[in-house]
Amino acid sequence: MKNKLIPERFKDQKTDSTNAKWALSLQRGSEFLPPDEKPDDTRTQFYRDYSRILHCTSYRRLKHKTQVFFATQNDHICTRMEHVNHVASISYTLSKFMGLNTELTQAIALGHDLGHSPFGHEGETLLSEIMKQWDGSFWHEKNGLYTADKIATLPNASGIHKNLRLTYAVRDGIISHCGETDENGLFPRDEAIDLEQIERPNQYRPYTWEGCVVKLSDKIAYLGRDIEDAIELNLLEPERLDELNKLMKSIPDSEGVVNNTALIELFIKDLCSHSSPEEGMHFSAPYFELLVKVKEFNYKHIYYHPRLVYYQEYARCIIHTIFDFLDNYYGKDMLQKITADMSKFPVLLRYFREWLIKYSGTDPDEREKAGFNNDIIYDITDRNQYRRSIIDYIAGMTDNFAIRVYHEIISF
Numbered sequence: 001m002k003n004k005l006i007p008e009r010f011k012d013q014k015t016d017s018t019n020a021k022w023a024l025s026l027q028r029g030s031e032f033l034p035p036d037e038k039p040d041d042t043r044t045q046f047y048r049d050y051s052r053i054l055h056c057t058s059y060r061r062l063k064h065k066t067q068v069f070f071a072t073q074n075d076h077i078c079t080r081m082e083h084v085n086h087v088a089s090i091s092y093t094l095s096k097f098m099g100l101n102t103e104l105t106q107a108i109a110l111g112h113d114l115g116h117s118p119f120g121h122e123g124e125t126l127l128s129e130i131m132k133q134w135d136g137s138f139w140h141e142k143n144g145l146y147t148a149d150k151i152a153t154l155p156n157a158s159g160i161h162k163n164l165r166l167t168y169a170v171r172d173g174i175i176s177h178c179g180e181t182d183e184n185g186l187f188p189r190d191e192a193i194d195l196e197q198i199e200r201p202n203q204y205r206p207y208t209w210e211g212c213v214v215k216l217s218d219k220i221a222y223l224g225r226d227i228e229d230a231i232e233l234n235l236l237e238p239e240r241l242d243e244l245n246k247l248m249k250s251i252p253d254s255e256g257v258v259n260n261t262a263l264i265e266l267f268i269k270d271l272c273s274h275s276s277p278e279e280g281m282h283f284s285a286p287y288f289e290l291l292v293k294v295k296e297f298n299y300k301h302i303y304y305h306p307r308l309v310y311y312q313e314y315a316r317c318i319i320h321t322i323f324d325f326l327d328n329y330y331g332k333d334m335l336q337k338i339t340a341d342m343s344k345f346p347v348l349l350r351y352f353r354e355w356l357i358k359y360s361g362t363d364p365d366e367r368e369k370a371g372f373n374n375d376i377i378y379d380i381t382d383r384n385q386y387r388r389s390i391i392d393y394i395a396g397m398t399d400n401f402a403i404r405v406y407h408e409i410i411s412f
Contacts, residue, residue, distance in 0.1 A: 003273040003284070005269065008097075009098055009275065009276050013099075013209045013277050015100070015209070016101060021192075021207065024168055025104075025168055026045050026168070027167065028166065029149065030195070033165060036165075046103040046107050047107070049107040049166045049167055049170045050103065050107040052164045052166065053164070056164065057152070058114045058148075058152040058396065059110065059111070059152075061398050062113065062114075063079055063080075064400050064401070065118055066118065066123070067080050067082070067083045067226070067229075069233060069311075070118075070120060077229050078226070078228075078229055080113055080116055080120070082225075083113065083221060083225065084110060084113050086221040086222075086260075086264075087109045087112060087218050090220050090264060091108070091217040092106055094217060098213070098272065100209055101208075104169055104173075104208065105210045105214055107170045107173075108170050108174060108210060108211060109214050111144065111148055111170060111173075111174050112173065112218065114174065115140040115143030115145070115174075115395070116143075116144075117138075117143075118398055119311075119319070119399060122311070122315050126319045126320070127319065127391055130319075130387075130391065136384075139201055141174070141176070141178055142175060142198065144177075145174050147395075148166050148170075148174055149166075149171070150163065150375055150377050153358075153372075159371050160371045160373045161358075161371055161372050161374050162373050162374055163374050163375055168192070168195075168207070169208050169210070169211070171195055173208065175195050175198055176204055177211070177214050178201040184282045185279065185280040185281075185282040186212045186280050186281045186282065187205065187212070187280045188208055188209055188212055192207065213281070216271065219295075220271075223263060224261075224263035224264060225260045226302055226303075227244065227259075227260075228259060230301070235302060240297075241258070244258040244294075248290075251286055253266065254266060267287060267291065271287075318402050318403060318406040319394060321409055321410070322394055322406060323390055323394060325409050326390045326393070330383060330387075335353065335356065338353050338356075339353060347404060348405035352390075355389065355392075356378075356380060357370060357372070358372045359374070359392075360376060360377075361376050362380055
C-alpha cells in the first residue's frame, strides 16, 4: 500500500527554541562562543550563517571547481557550485514539507562543499596522498569544517577581515554530510561532540534532523545530474542508456525517463512519504534499491570511465608540480625569496605570499596593514606547518587557477 504524503511530521523535532539542542546549536566557532547579538538585525542566527557563507570567497570559487568533469569548455556541464545549489534546493523542499528549520538546512547545504579542492574528488585524493607523507590526511568534509572555521573570512564594516564563526549546528552539518555511504533509516545523534576530533567521513551522524536532510539531499542531487553530463559529453553508449531506462521502468510512478528532474522528484516524494521521527528518514525498499543501483551504474560507467584516467594524470601532474615548487622555498628568509621571485611567477607567488601574510605571524605589521584580524594558523618556521599552508593554498584554488599557475611554472 502506498504511503500518504503527510506534511510536518517532524515539526516537533525542528531545531528551534523549543528543542533541547537549541542552545548548543547556536554556539559559534570552535571556541563555542555565545550567539552574536546585533541590535536591529533582521536575520536569525542561522540565516546570518547563510549570508556569511554566501559572501565568502571560498563559496564564490565553487563556480569554477569540478563536480565530475573538470575545466570543461561546455557551459552546460555541472560545476561544484551548481551541485551545491541543487542540494540547497532539495534540502529546502524536504525541510519545508517535513516542518523542519529551513534556514538551518539552507545554511548547511550552502556550506557543505566549502572544503572541496580543484579537480573534484581526484584533487582530494592527491592532496591526501601528499599529506600522508607527514602523517596527515585530507578529506573534503573535514576540510569543509576547517575552511569554515579557519580559512574563510569576511571583512567587517571597517574593512577588517575576521573568521566566519558559524554556529555549531551548521558546522556539524558540514562535516557530517557525507553522502557516499548507502544507509537507510537515518536519525540524528544525541550527543554533542568536539567536531575537530572527528577522524573519518561518516564517523558520526549529524546532530540535527536538518543535518540529516542535507546528508540525504547530497546523495539525491548528484546521481541524475552526473548522468546528464555524461550524456552531454557522449560518454554513454546506447546500450548503457537502455540499461538506465530499464531501471527506471521497474519503479512505481516512474515513466522510465532518466534525468535529474525526474530522479529528484521521485526521491523527494518517496522520502517524504516514508520518513517519520519514529522510523527515521528513509526511502522505501524499491527506491533505496534504485538509489544504490544508479550509484553503482555511475561509478562503473561514468566515474571510472577510461577517458577520465587521462584527466586524473593531468590533475596529478598539476597538483604535485605546484606543491613541490612551493615546498622548495622552505628555509631561511623564505618570505624574502618568494618576494624576490614574484616578477618571474607573478600570479602564483603573489597570492601565496598574501596567503602566508594572512594566516601566519611572519610579518605582523604587513598583516595589520592589510586588515587581517583572522586566526593565525601556521608557524611557517615549522616544516610540516609550512607544507600544510601549501596544501590549504592549493585546496582553495579553482581548476582554472591551478592550471594557470601550473603553466606559469613550466613556461619560459
